[in-house]
Amino acid sequence: MTNHGYLPHNGSATIQDFITGTIKAFGMGLDLATFLAVYGAVFDGDLLSYSIGGQVSTLLSGLLGEPQGLSGSHNNGNKLPQVSQFIALYELGQDNGDSTDLDVLTRHRVQRFNVSISQNPYYFSAPFSGLIINSAAYTFVYRFMANKTAENPQGILNGETLKLFYAVSGDYPDFTITPGHERFPDNWYKRNPLDYYTIPYLAADALAMQLQHPQFLSVGGNTGKVNSFVGLDPATLRDGVFNAQNLLEGNNAFCFGLVAALQMAPDILSGLFSDITVALGLLFSAVGNATEGLSCPQLKSIDKGQFSQFPGYTGLKPDAEYRA
Numbered sequence: 001m002t003n004h005g006y007l008p009h010n011g012s013a014t015i016q017d018f019i020t021g022t023i024k025a026f027g028m029g030l031d032l033a034t035f036l037a038v039y040g041a042v043f044d045g046d047l048l049s050y051s052i053g054g055q056v057s058t059l060l061s062g063l064l065g066e067p068q069g070l071s072g073s074h075n076n077g078n079k080l081p082q083v084s085q086f087i088a089l090y091e092l093g094q095d096n097g098d099s100t101d102l103d104v105l106t107r108h109r110v111q112r113f114n115v116s117i118s119q120n121p122y123y124f125s126a127p128f129s130g131l132i133i134n135s136a137a138y139t140f141v142y143r144f145m146a147n148k149t150a151e152n153p154q155g156i157l158n159g160e161t162l163k164l165f166y167a168v169s170g171d172y173p174d175f176t177i178t179p180g181h182e183r184f185p186d187n188w189y190k191r192n193p194l195d196y197y198t199i200p201y202l203a204a205d206a207l208a209m210q211l212q213h214p215q216f217l218s219v220g221g222n223t224g225k226v227n228s229f230v231g232l233d234p235a236t237l238r239d240g241v242f243n244a245q246n247l248l249e250g251n252n253a254f255c256f257g258l259v260a261a262l263q264m265a266p267d268i269l270s271g272l273f274s275d276i277t278v279a280l281g282l283l284f285s286a287v288g289n290a291t292e293g294l295s296c297p298q299l300k301s302i303d304k305g306q307f308s309q310f311p312g313y314t315g316l317k318p319d320a321e322y323r324a
Helices: 015-026 029-043 069-073 081-097 104-119 129-143 160-164 199-212 252-269 277-291 305-309
Strands: 012-014 049-051
Touching: 012 015, 015 029, 029 049, 029 069, 029 199, 029 252, 029 277, 049 129, 081 104, 081 129, 081 160, 104 129, 104 199, 129 160, 129 199, 129 252, 199 252, 252 277
Parallel strands: none
Antiparallel strands: 012 049
């Protein structure tokens, strides 16, 4: 988006810049664009703006500390694309007739889920990141990058298009990734304005993945050793409003992820702001708008103490010495 002028070329943009840019560039729905832009400004910026890279000084930096940008929000080791992971996804697409669709991305997600548990002793899946953000990370690849045509309105995402979006050059399997050179392919078309990708659309895509693979609903993590995953029943986190059975009903899984994010936010925000009142207000408003029309059950509090057994959770706090 920055390379094509949809965001400022220094990579730092306001909430409105991100909303306008994602709508114009990819056909993201206004509701989803607004939620993500506000969420980014709260957790990665100065409440008004944030950077897609690292630190960027703003008018509020002295009052709020130095916003870390999206690079700071993703845990260490996740800042740069991994050639091996791109190859794994590319291979699945080639096996599917040179088409990286949602089925391919779902299979790739299963692979990454299993690798995380078997190789990362600090793997942790929180309600919001696991049930919503992780789902979005995979669905966005197809829903936004696929080239839309009259014959294929949902779009086709072939290997060459995928390579351009991720700045990948070379022939399989000798790929090279050159960060900063990501671009839209020539003759590429975004989503139709009558079919922008909204929050209900994302919730439906996430549920489809979760119905195929219920492990995507897992909240919990490894306990300091590989293959030590412990899952938590949402019912034990608070009052049985959500449980392992009803998460697959309607929008419950999506709702649980959103409202749990609100309950966990004060712990994280307290390490970012001396006074979290404004940040929490923005976040509550954003989640309220995001859940409008989803008929979400009310979750007034959550037992966060159960997360203390996961070193990947304790490492999420901004003042922690180790980030999982």
